Amino acid sequence: MTQDDFLIKYRQIEKEADEKKSQLRMEYVKATNPYKIGDIISDHYKTIKIEGVSGIATDGGSIVPYPIYRGVVLTKTGAVAKNQKDNLMYANNIVK
Numbered sequence: 129m130t131q132d133d134f135l136i137k138y139r140q141i142e143k144e145a146d147e148k149k150s151q152l153r154m155e156y157v158k159a160t161n162p163y164k165i166g167d168i169i170s171d172h173y174k175t176i177k178i179e180g181v182s183g184i185a186t187d188g189g190s191i192v193p194y195p196i197y198r199g200v201v202l203t204k205t206g207a208v209a210k211n212q213k214d215n216l217m218y219a220n221n222i223v224k
Contacts, residue, residue, distance in 0.1 A: 170224050
């Protein structure tokens with residue numbers, strides 16, 4: 129076995145492991161997600177009506193993932209807000 133053969137096999141193993149980790153993260157987020165499309169959630173700054181999950185994230189040193197929700201920003205009265213720039217909400221920031 130040459131050094132090149134070793135590096136090729138090593139990178140292949142790393143790639144397979146990364147794919148399995150990614151699948152596990154998605155399975156966990158789907159299994160533990162308490163909200164569904166159409167639910168209204170709030171954090172300290174805004175309220176959104178969920179349209180979908182935009183991705184997953186993790187906190188600093190933790191490997192446990194949580195979803196990032198995407199949706200329409202609502203005003204305090206429940207109407208659609210004019211400014212829709214900040215329409216993402218991290219699940220760990222939800223207060224209600």
